[in-house]
Every structure is written in structure tokens, then in C-alpha cells.
Amino acid sequence: xxxxxxxxxxxxEAIALCRPExxxxxxxxxxxxxxxxxxxxxKSGELTPCEFINVESEFAAMSVAIGSSAAGARSYTATxxxxxxxxxxxxxxxxxxxxxxxxxxxxxxxxxxINIWNDHSDSLSQRDSGWMQLxxxxxxxxxxxxxxxxxxxxxxSMPIMVCMDGFILTHAFERVDIPSQEQVDAYLPPFDxxxxxxxxxxxSIGAMVGPEAFMEVKYLAxxxxxxALELIxxxxxxxxxxxxxxxxxxxxxxxxxxxxxxxxxxxxxxxTIKDVVDDMREQGHKxxxxxxxxxxxxxxxxxxAALVNCKxxxxxxxxxAVGMGGIVATxxxxxxxxxxxxxxxxxxxxxxxxxxxxxxxxxxxxAEQEHLEPVxxxxxxxxxxxxxxxxxxxxxxxxxxxxxxxxxxxxxxxxKFG
Amino acid sequence: xxxxxxxxYQTGTFTVGNRLLAPDERSEQANPQRSNSINxxxxxxxxxxxxxxxxxxxxxxxxESNGQLIAVNATGCLEVxxxxxxxxxxxxxxxxxxxxxxxxxxxxVAAAMKVKGRKEVRVVAQGGDGSTTDIGFGCLSGMFExxxxxxxxxxxxxxxxxxxxxxxxxxxxAARTAxxxxxxxxxxxxxxxxxxxxxIAMAHGISYVATATVADLRDLEYKVRRAMxxxxxxxxHLFVPCPLGWGTASHDTIRMARLAKESGMFPxxxxxxGEVTGVLKIRHKVAIEEYLKPQKRFAHLFGKxxxxxxxxxxxxxxxxxxxxxxxxxxxSN
Numbered sequence: 192x193x194x195x196x197x198x199x200x201x202x203x204e205a206i207a208l209c210r211p212e213x214x215x216x217x218x219x220x221x222x223x224x225x226x227x228x229x230x231x232x233x234k235s236g237e238l239t240p241c242e243f244i245n246v247e248s249e250f251a252a253m254s255v256a257i258g259s260s261a262a263g264a265r266s267y268t269a270t271x272x273x274x275x276x277x278x279x280x281x282x283x284x285x286x287x288x289x290x291x292x293x294x295x296x297x298x299x300x301x302x303x304x305i306n307i308w309n310d311h312s313d314s315l316s317q318r319d320s321g322w323m324q325l326x327x328x329x330x331x332x333x334x335x336x337x338x339x340x341x342x343x344x345x346x347x348s349m350p351i352m353v354c355m356d357g358f359i360l361t362h363a364f365e366r367v368d369i370p371s372q373e374q375v376d377a378y379l380p381p382f383d384x385x386x387x388x389x390x391x392x393x394x395s396i397g398a399m400v401g402p403e404a405f406m407e408v409k410y411l412a413x414x415x416x417x418x419a420l421e422l423i424x425x426x427x428x429x430x431x432x433x434x435x436x437x438x439x440x441x442x443x444x445x446x447x448x449x450x451x452x453x454x455x456x457x458x459x460x461x462x463t464i465k466d467v468v469d470d471m472r473e474q475g476h477k478x479x480x481x482x483x484x485x486x487x488x489x490x491x492x493x494x495x496a497a498l499v500n501c502k503x504x505x506x507x508x509x510x511x512a513v514g515m516g517g518i519v520a521t522x523x524x525x526x527x528x529x530x531x532x533x534x535x536x537x538x539x540x541x542x543x544x545x546x547x548x549x550x551x552x553x554x555x556x557x558a559e560q561e562h563l564e565p566v567x568x569x570x571x572x573x574x575x576x577x578x579x580x581x582x583x584x585x586x587x588x589x590x591x592x593x594x595x596x597x598x599x600x601x602x603x604x605x606x607k608f609g
Numbered sequence: 610x611x612x613x614x615x616x617x618y619q620t621g622t623f624t625v626g627n628r629l630l631a632p633d634e635r636s637e638q639a640n641p642q643r644s645n646s647i648n649x650x651x652x653x654x655x656x657x658x659x660x661x662x663x664x665x666x667x668x669x670x671x672x673e674s675n676g677q678l679i680a681v682n683a684t685g686c687l688e689v690x691x692x693x694x695x696x697x698x699x700x701x702x703x704x705x706x707x708x709x710x711x712x713x714x715x716x717x718v719a720a721a722m723k724v725k726g727r728k729e730v731r732v733v734a735q736g737g738d739g740s741t742t743d744i745g746f747g748c749l750s751g752m753f754e755x756x757x758x759x760x761x762x763x764x765x766x767x768x769x770x771x772x773x774x775x776x777x778x779x780x781x782x783a784a785r786t787a788x789x790x791x792x793x794x795x796x797x798x799x800x801x802x803x804x805x806x807x808x809i810a811m812a813h814g815i816s817y818v819a820t821a822t823v824a825d826l827r828d829l830e831y832k833v834r835r836a837m838x839x840x841x842x843x844x845x846h847l848f849v850p851c852p853l854g855w856g857t858a859s860h861d862t863i864r865m866a867r868l869a870k871e872s873g874m875f876p877x878x879x880x881x882x883g884e885v886t887g888v889l890k891i892r893h894k895v896a897i898e899e900y901l902k903p904q905k906r907f908a909h910l911f912g913k914x915x916x917x918x919x920x921x922x923x924x925x926x927x928x929x930x931x932x933x934x935x936x937x938x939x940x941s942n
Contacts, residue, residue, distance in 0.1 A: 215717075240725075242721075242723055244720055245755070246713065247747060247750065250747075250748070251716075254706060254710035254716075254748065256717060258706070258715060258716060258720075259717035259720050260721075261704050261714075262679065262718040262721030263721060264717075264720065264725065280707055280709075388704055389702055390677045392702075393701050393703070395692055395699050397682075397692075397705035397706055398692035398695075398697055398705065399688070399692055399693055401693075403694070
């Protein structure tokens with residue numbers, strides 16, 4: 192059913208349609224509206240049977256989900272940013288144990304400085320955790336990916352994060368098609384666990400494993416993700432059959448035919464990028480887009496196939512590998528190994544910095560002319576950076592960095608003198 | 610509070626022989642049909658108090674739940690010695706996740722059982738004093754506060770034994786550990802405020818809190834059965850001497866537990882909804898030295914460079930316990 196709704200509300204409705212049995216909730220912006228909506232559905236009796244547990248931390252949220260999933264219940268939670276980092280030990284544990292938990296990550300920057308706005312630093316920090324990660328471009332896709340995620344996680348018995356941009360998607364009101372219960376039931380069978388804690392058939396889960404078997408367990412996590420590379424397109428195709436629309440898959444291209452310059456990105460920024468590419472196409476530029484839906488597993492083959500015919504590509508990412516450059520860009524470059532393609536990295540939108548069409552067009556033109564540095568920081572305030580660097584050169588006790596920069600930008604003056 | 614009238618003391622011990630008890634009063638360990646939940650062949654040290662305590666506690670819980678029990682284990686000695694790959698001692702469904710999350714994992718298991726309508730299946734979570742009083746304390750408090758249907762058992766051997774005897778917040782003052790060495794003017798662990806977890810559990814107002822020692826295994830069985838008869842969050846704090854960490858003889862584990870109780874150092878009581886409802890009285894009060902001296906972890910308090918003032922302070926702690934919990938019958942001793 193089409194409705195005008197908030198992204199978080201739409202995702203909550205999609206989760207409810209997936210008949211979760213245990214939901215763990217801990218508030219952290221910007222995912223809070225999702226668990227709030229689910230909590231209301233459980234309390235009103237609309238979503239039943241389901242246990243909604245208000246836990247005392249994200250570490251507990253993931254731990255409760257580990258217990259409920261291991262006991263055979265379809266388990267869900269949502270988090271973001273600091274919350275994801277707080278639960279990291281349990282995040283790795285869930286994948287190590289092979290528990291098919293589904294978690295929404297409402298992508299948000301990681302502090303310090305504390306910042307509630309969107310970028311991809313949080314889930315990308317869990318790149319190697321053994322969790323699959325799918326990135327939604329729109330709220331419709333966020334809805335659809337969650338339904339596919341339960342199916343994918345449970346078929347492989349591995350956990351999955353569905354990543355949606357904090358605020359930009361979670362708090363945006365737009366038209367979303369919410370499927371019917373019959374459609375979701377037809378697509379998503381009940382959870383049939385591979386391992387379950389049950390007095391009828393006692394087993395030990397989580398035993399200590401030494402060097403004699405540890406590598407095999409870890410390799411199997413990798414093998415599962417390699418299987419996911421096959422499964423994700425299948426599930427996407429099947430989704431189209433049931434629900435009548437394209438959603439998910441490993442990668443998606445836009446106006447890529449004959450493109451000499453390709454822009455690679457993940458998440459909601461793809462919308463802005465496509466608008467800029469439309470404008471540039473009208474002006475005669477041979478430019479196209481590659482959107483990566485599945486960040487883990489990373490579709491090396493599909494990325495290579497999408498880029499191999501262009502002349503140059505630019506990876507625009509909302510994340511930063513400090514001391515190196517791009518995180519997604521590294522993977523993309525790995526995919527095109529040996530092609531001799533020119534590759535550029537642009538770091539943009541950290542901590543919710545606006546990514547404007549004007550800035551993107553300027554960036555893409557420079558990429559087209561191959562005038563870019565290997566790593567570009569889009570719309571970075573160089574004056575502010577250089578002023579702080581100079582301050583540090585002049586004073587041993589140069590003070591707190593973020594506060595200095597805010598001061599330089601005049602944002603503290605009101606607080607200080609007002 | 611006693612669960613059985615003590616009928617007979619074997620000479621020189623306080624042990625009640627099974628032969629002298631009515632069948633329904635006998636230990637679950639005397640039952641040939643007992644579940645042997647933690648089976649033989651595990652790698653616990655000789656004289657391990659925790660292995661003994663776990664055996665009695667989990668078998669009693671299994672008996673009380675008619676074998677419908679799932680166990681959640683924190684990282685620690687019990688987890689490591691019971692499940693060396695590819696073997697497991699556990700004869701019941703058992704999961705180990707992390708050091709600090711056993712109470713939350715147990716909450717999840719209980720929620721799954723509830724949502725599936727399997728009310729007969731009960732959940733027990735267990736961990737050592739490190740996971741209970743330190744790293745898993747937040748999760749434990751959350752589980753108590755929500756009153757989740759979990760019995761949590763803390764096996765308290767007063768330090769991080771699995772990692773090589775480092776101090777935990779359950780380590781007593783003056784005790785030697787690898788991180789509180791017996792050097793300097795105040796050797797051993799500091800005289801801090803302590804972290805009395807049974808009392809903290811009581812402060813959550815949960816339906817049942819009890820302490821026990823491996824010197825009174827019938828009392829332990831009784832308390833586990835009692836706890837299993839109640840729904841919601843419950844807590845049992847079990848005192849389990851550690852020969853390795855304490856520097857005591859393997860054959861002295863039960864004696865050490867008894868001396869801890871008889872000296873007043875470890876009060877044995879039970880409480881309902883935050884109020885103490887019964888205590889196990891001291892039978893033959895002993896001076897704190899009698900408890901401390903057999904333990905190498907307190908050796909620096911005696912001998913050539915003795916610290917009688919620290920022994921006095923430990924005696925004062927025991928005396929305070931005796932007053933606070935009424936551990937002595939009036940007029941006795």
C-alpha cells in the first residue's frame with residue numbers, strides 16, 4: 192500500500208511484517224523512531240507474538256538478540272554510531288556463532304567530536320565483523336532490503352546489517368509502498384534455525400576453539416559471504432516476482448552505457464549524484480553511476496564489470512580511512528586491479544556536511560579532466576584547518592581541536608560573550 | 610530458614626550422611642537418576658570449588674525443572690574447563706557468548722522461550738565473580754531491573770582465576786593477587802568499600818537472593834530449588850574456594866568454605882524482595898586467623914613481617930557481618 196510516511200516508520204512496518212519474535216531496543220539517534228514504532232505495535236497487540244525488550248545498553252541489545260536467536264527466535268535490533276561501537280564485541284560474537292540477527296544501522300558519524308549526523312563511519316568500522324551489510328538508497332529500498340535481509344540471513348545463518356542514512360532517510364517523509372502481510376509471508380518462510388538451544392536436543396554452543404579449528408570456523412564465515420554473492424541477486428529477482436519492483440541486488444548502474452567517467456557511491460547520496468549526472472549528460476558529458484548495494488560481501492566481479500569499460504572512476508564516500516584515504520575506494524580499486532583505470536577518491540559529507548549538487552558537479556568535472564588529487568576532501572574548510580595547524584605550531588598547549596575550530600568559525604562567540 | 614532438621618553429625622565433620630535421611634531429603638547427588646549436567650572429564654583443577662558448586666547447583670536446577678533447563682555461561686574458568694574443543698561436559702543445552710553479557714544472553718533465551726509459549730523451559734545464567742561483579746555488572750543489573758525470568762548464579766572465588774589470579778571487585782582486602790602483590794607498607798589488596806553483590810541484588814527488589822557455600826551443599830541445593838520455584842529474576846551468590854588462586858590445599862576446599870562462613874567473613878543468608886528472611890547461623894565461631902592462615906594469599910599477614918593491624922581490620926569486617934546479619938545465636942559461643 193502506498194503511503195506518505197517517515198523512513199523509520201516505514202522500516203518499522205516492514206520489520207513487523209517479517210514477524211520478528213524478539214526485538215531489543217535501546218535509544219540512539221537516529222534509529223530511535225524505528226524501535227519506538229515497533230514498541231508501540233507490540234504493546235498494542237498489533238505485533239504478536241513478539242517480545243519487546245528495553246535493554247540497558249547496545250551491548251545488551253546485541254547480547255539479548257544472541258540469546259534469543261540461539262534459542263530459535265527471529266531477532267531484530269537497530270542501532271547507530273556510538274551504539275554500534277558499544278556493542279562491537281557482541282557484534283563479532285553473533286557472526287562468529289552464526290546467528291542470523293537482522294539489525295538496522297541508521298548510519299551516523301562516530302565521535303569525538305560527538306555528532307549525530309549522517310556518514311558511513313559506523314557500519315564501515317564493522318567491515319570485517321563477519322556481518323553482511325546492505326546499503327539502501329531510498330526509503331522504499333530500506334523497506335525492501337529489510338524483508339530480503341531476514342531471508343538472506345536465515346538462509347545462510349549469518350547476521351546482516353541493513354544500512355540507511357541517518358536523518359536523510361530515517362527522518363524523511365516520502366512515498367513508500369508497504370507490502371501486504373500475504374506478500375511478505377509468501378516471500379519469507381518462518382525461521383528454521385540451523386542450531387537451537389532446546390532441552391529436547393541438548394547441545395553446547397560457543398565452546399572454546401584453539402588453533403586446530405579456529406581458522407576453519409573463520410573461513411566458513413567468508414564462505415557464507417561468498418555464497419551470499421550468489422544468493423543476493425537470486426533473492427532480489429524473487430523479490431521482484433513477489434512484490435513487482437526491483438530492489439536490492441549487489442550493485443546498480445545508472446546511465447553507465449558508453450560512460451567514460453563513472454561515479455561510485457553507496458546510500459542516499461546516489462540520488463543527488465544521479466541528478467548531477469542527468470544534468471551533465473544533458474550537457475554532453477559521458478558520465479554514469481555505479482551504486483553499491485552490497486558492501487559486504489563486496490561484489491568484486493560486478494564492480495569490475497561495471498567499471499571496466501570506462502576511462503576513469505571516482506569513488507565518493509562518506510567515510511575516511513584515517514591515515515590512508517578512502518575505505519570503499521580501496522575495495523573498488525581492488526576490483527579493478529590490472530585494468531590500468533585511473534581511480535580517484537572523494538571524501539564527502541562527514542558528520543552530515545551537506546553534499547551539494549554544485550560541489551558534486553565541480554568535482555565530477557575535475558575528475559573528467561583528471562585534475563583531481565588521488566584523495567579529495569569535498570568542501571573542506573582549508574582556512575579553518577590551516578589556522579589550527581598554525582596554532583599547534585605556535586603553541587604547545589594549543590587546546591581542544593574541535594572547540595578551537597568552532598571558535599575560529601565564530602560559533603562559540605555567542606556562548607562566550609553572550 | 611533450615612530446609613531440613615540436622616539429624617546427625619558424623620564424627621569430626623558437619624556432613625549429614627544420606628543413609629540417615631528420608632529419601633526426599635537426600636541430596637540430588639544421591640539420586641542415581643540425577644542429570645549429571647556437568648559430566649566427568651572436564652579440565653577443572655583438583656579441588657575446584659566452582660566445579661563442585663556448579664555440579665550441585667545445575668543438577669538441582671535440572672531436577673526442579675524436570676530437565677527443562679537451558680544454561681548460559683559467561684567466559685571464565687567454568688566455561689574454559691568444561692568446553693575444550695571438541696569436547697563438552699554439558700549434558701543440557703548450553704551457550705557461551707562473552708565475558709560480560711551472560712545475563713543479557715539469558716534474557717534473550719528466556720524471551721525466546723516465552724514467545725514460543727514454552728513456559729516449562731527455564732533459564733539459568735552463570736559466571737564467576739569477575740564477570741558478575743565487574744565486566745557483566747551492567748547487564749546483570751539490567752536483567753534484575755526488568756525482572757527477566759532468569760536464575761543467575763555467581764561462583765565467587767574472589768579473583769580472576771582463569772587469567773592468572775588478578776584482583777576483581779570481589780577480592781577481599783589484604784589478599785595477594787597478581788595485580789595486588791604483597792609488597793609495600795600495605796601489602797595485598799586495598800581495604801576499599803567492597804562491592805557486596807548480594808546486597809546490590811537485594812536493592813533491585815528482586816524476588817529471591819541467596820548466598821551459599823560449597824561447605825553446605827544441601828543448603829545450596831535447597832536454595833537452587835527454592836529459586837527455581839519462583840519466576841522472575843533471582844540471584845544466588847555461591848562461595849567457591851580456589852586452591853590455585855588462594856594457595857590452599859586441594860583437599861581443603863570445603864574446609865576453607867566452612868571457615869569463611871564460621872568466621873563471619875562470608876555471611877550465608879537468603880532474602881526475598883530485598884529483605885533478609887533467614888541466615889545460616891555460625892555453629893562454632895572461629896577467629897579470622899583460622900580462616901586466613903591456611904591461605905598463601907594471606908601469608909604476608911603472618912610470620913616474620915606480620916601485619917597484625919591488617920588481620921584486625923579483617924576481623925572487624927567479619928564481626929560487622931556477624932552483627933549485621935545476626936550470624937550468632939544469642940548466648941552461644
